[in-house]
Amino acid sequence: MTEPGNGRRVLQRAAVGLLLALSAGCRAEPPDGITVLVESPPDSLDDRFALTAIGQRIAQLLAPGLITFDDTSRPVPALAESFRALSPTVMEFTLRPGLTFHDGTALTAEDVKATYDGVRARALQSPRADRYEPIEQVEVVNDLTVRFHLRRPYTPLLAELSLSIVPAERAGPDGVALQAAHPVGAGAFRFESQPDEEHLTLVPFEGYYEGPPAIPRLYFRVVRDETTRVLELLKGRADLVTNAVSPAVLPLLRKEPGLRVLVKPGTGYAYLGFNLRSGPLADVRVRRAVCHLLDVKPVVEHKLHGLAEPATGMLPTTHWAYAPEPGCRYDPAEASRLLDEAGYPDPDGPGGQPRLTLSLKVSTDRFRKSVALVLQEQLARGGIAVEVRALEFGTLFNDIRRGNFEMVTLKWASVIEPDLMRGAYDSKNVPTAENHWGGLNRGALRDSELDALLEKASQVEPSERKALYTAAQERLDALLPYAPLWHESSVAVVSRRLEGFEPSAHGFLSSLAHARRVAP
Known part of the structure; x- marks a missing residue:
């Protein structure tokens, strides 16, 4: 795979090297506990109101x-x-x-x-x-x-x-x-203080049903900038960061004697979403051609440094309802045939004018933008020109909800309940003004056969669900409302002071209840 931005990659390595140099000789002991760095403050510590992943995960430690x-x-x-x-x-x-x-x-x-x-x-x-x-x-x-x-x-x-x-x-x-103001639950940790939105302290609950945690105090600190998070780890001022460090930095962090990088297969699902309302992508042949032009394996190897598994659908292979599907194997010849059949012939041979032009919206996150540029290059080789537009996430999300896109790269943070497929693909869940643009079927897929399968799967005995979800995955493979990309691994960077922590496939922090702080 030819990656754009080799110069950027060199600069990134140089920047990380500088971080390592800056951290040398300036290590500092954290307080009498374990410090966890998070990218953003929890929107709520009350699970009934928390919408962000970090809010929900901390809430579950408390209650x-x-x-x-x-x-x-x-x-x-x-x-x-x-x-x-x-x-x-x-x-x-x-x-x-x-x-x-x-x-x-x-x-x-x-x-x-x-x-x-x-x-x-x-x-x-x-x-x-x-x-x-x-x-x-x-x-x-x-x-x-x-x-x-x-x-x-x-x-x-x-x-x-x-x-x-x-x-x-x-x-x-x-x-x-x-x-x-002062959350109360029956969790492993109880609330001690939250002086501002960027600092939170929890302490062990002596009456926890599995016994009190061994960590004397748990400090959560908000650090929005990735470079600063890495520096805090290198300086010894933090003990845990989960799923908030770019894959390119991890090989260097692995070399640090005071740190460990723990990896577990994850349930997050990255995909290329299509708008099925109108235009070329309303034709499943064009969607399938796009999918056949995507070579996911080298992206996983080079961009994600192997910390992901290529996906064939929403459910990872470890999920109880997973069914193996062909997915979109890399096949440029088949993509060419499908584009010809759909009415988009090659106007002047390879390397000339594109067969068609599509737009791809992404967030301004540097890593996500770099992935979009690789997808752009892969599609261009098959005659599909792609205009990449990077938008601030709030603007991007509003455009997606209102159907103002052709293609978009997004991911589900974790996939636990397969009924998520009903939310994402059922005809009733297309965002509209009537539902305040709240539906999750943002590509506007409408298929009565799939609707019936997913509705039935939500009503039968647990033992009958897998067969119905297998049929639903077969139908989705035929309809292709998303091009499956990969399931990203759950990655934790852990200091040597923290023992017994295991990353969760879903990003949960619950194993902190069984971890302990040790002398470095």
């Missing part, structure tokens, strides 16, 4: 839910000791005995009911309220047992039952301000 998810995206118990389906519309959860909140009060089924009754109430104005529409009633059977009665069979609800459980007196609108 876990009934269940969580393992790296294969299967539900596993958290505050619940066990759970079972009593019928297609009744789910029962049994709490662990002896659970307490950070304030010392007992956590019972009444708190679970109050949490879910509260988040479903419009008065609370939680952005997650609509996800719980299938719940008709939450029933307290006894102190340790709670049942969810559904209006209709809805298996994906399990994915929403990881919501943080809060004390009953904080579950309604009157408790929102108190929970925001």
